[in-house]
Amino acid sequence: MESVGIVAPQRMQFSQPLALQNGSALAGYELMVETYGTLNAARSNAVLVCHALNASHHVAGTYAGEPKNVGWWDNMVGPGKPLDTNRFFVIGVNNLGSCFGSTGPMSIDPATGRPFGASFPVVTVEDWVHAQARVADAFGIERFAAVMGGSLGGMQALAWSMMYPERVAHCIDIASTPKLSAQNIAFNEVARSAILSDPDFHGGDYYAHGVKPKRGLRVARMIGHITYLSDDDMATKFGRALRRENGSVGAAEAYNFSFDVEFEVESYLRYQGEKFADYFDANTYLLLTRALDYFDPAKAFGGDLTAALALTSARYLVISFATDWRFAPARSREIVKALLDNKRHVTYAEIDAPHGHDAFLLDDARYHNAVRAYYERIAEEVGA
């Protein structure tokens, strides 16, 4: 299948203050946005794709001169792909607080002339949805054909359907959860502790010191990676194979008896940690994991998710993956049950994929066919 090809992001400026859930407000802000496909005359074919922890507005395609910089959901979004850009107008938005060009901790605070750093407000999923709604306004989109996301992106899709029910025809919620469990929060807390205790963190104002808390970021990312993969997937990919300096892998070889990389899985984790620490911002990591922790739409309803979802009017596609132990299928089924309690239209697919939480980003035929079929139905409805 084709890619959307060469794309270019746009920087959108919003000068109206944005009230935030923590009680503060951003006087003005910028969001990086990318679009694919063409908005039809009725403006009925728009789909908002919400990103998860470490992704961005760059959902599909590549940038001029950067052929390896492929959008994070390029296998899902493009001409002829499950979310078909020949039919739909797709929008990716980098969320507030992220580190890919939208206003966040690295941005200059106009009040001080210095980077926000630790003073950037703790934003929430709901704050992001309000900010994204203004993007829709700017495009003249009154109602999305669909709002879609996986993991933290799925939380945004679900929140959209609750906060702006009249603006969401369909909500596509993948590998997500109505709220983090204690164990989920615990993993986030360990990752944050690694960052907060890194001497290069400097209370969040490390930009002024010309350093980055890379040690903390590396450990944070390594922890994350363990939770993204299934135990079985790790066993299949790495097992107990030993890593050898020449790159050869052989289980029969002898141990080195050291704390250097010895097993393949160690090499993989260290590489992932190193790469992440190079490109990601530590303050953003703190903010995004906290947004995950805080998301709990049933909280205002005494924990009753059914009551929380009573005001929705969208139709839903909910997808989970059998080996996802971060947000297990049971968590998705909580959403499905609460929607069914409200007599909403729900399609639910539990995909027996081996790749754990990461499966939502991978190209699995059963998964992609389910999404494709659902979008074909939407396309008929909206005349896309």
Added chain:
Amino acid sequence: MESVGIVAPQRMQFSQPLALQNGSALAGYELMVETYGTLNAARSNAVLVCHALNASHHVAGTYAGEPKNVGWWDNMVGPGKPLDTNRFFVIGVNNLGSCFGSTGPMSIDPATGRPFGASFPVVTVEDWVHAQARVADAFGIERFAAVMGGSLGGMQALAWSMMYPERVAHCIDIASTPKLSAQNIAFNEVARSAILSDPDFHGGDYYAHGVKPKRGLRVARMIGHITYLSDDDMATKFGRALRRENGSVGAAEAYNFSFDVEFEVESYLRYQGEKFADYFDANTYLLLTRALDYFDPAKAFGGDLTAALALTSARYLVISFATDWRFAPARSREIVKALLDNKRHVTYAEIDAPHGHDAFLLDDARYHNAVRAYYERIAEEVGA
């Protein structure tokens, strides 16, 4: 039930060199040892209890003037307890490389006059077993009525039955595994990375700098704790309850919108991390997690555990816990299957306890009754 009461450890000195699996040798070494009960005239009632990652020779009872310093398996070992010290002579040994008085990284290297630090050899489960065998020799114990341990301690018990089959009548292997999975190694690697990258680690020679890599130790322990508890147990214990400064807990209260402790589970993890960093040694943490990684008795047999266990002659009690996701029941069943393939006597109990890996340290009636019944049979055999 009674406790063994006030006990006192003894320091045993061994002057004969100990050859280690990594090819080096310790010229001489000391081991901290504690015993409970009385060795009978036939020396047939001795039980060796092997410790896991953060425990020691202090298995039961308290020390004079330290009523809160209770042995780590006091609910299991004592007069009238499952391992009844009225009948058995129980030995606890602090392993080489640990930080509770036995020779380890904090000890003075006689060759240099300075602490071993990073130069302490990477010891293995098998090295520990050889060192423990000399403890048995010193007590004149030719054959243990049982060698028993949980988790890493279970690995030592299993190794005993393979390395000294004639010296082990019964092997009691609890919440253990024949080898770590890739995911198990991955968690250890993240914990080690946190320690190794702490600026206070100083390449393992932090003693000379008068500091401890506490940040790394805290994060390492927090990660460990997540893997010791089950998801459900964490949900029951903490859920999403918020921690408030006055200590009151209330789910209905509002968020603080910060990275300070917000949820109860965060408070718990930070407390555990802090406590651990105060009393545990970072080099020991590296060594003990590496010993876990390396344990793989089937490795020398091309991965064939049945072949590896062919030389055993002990009888076995194997116990696992349903909610243990660190070393899940399936891992214990691998051991059971390989033993049955060899026509060994095996009693296997899978306890439906909610407490995850930690369950092996807790007082569960079904678990303790299984151990008690097994020891009653041993007592009849050995005339204890």
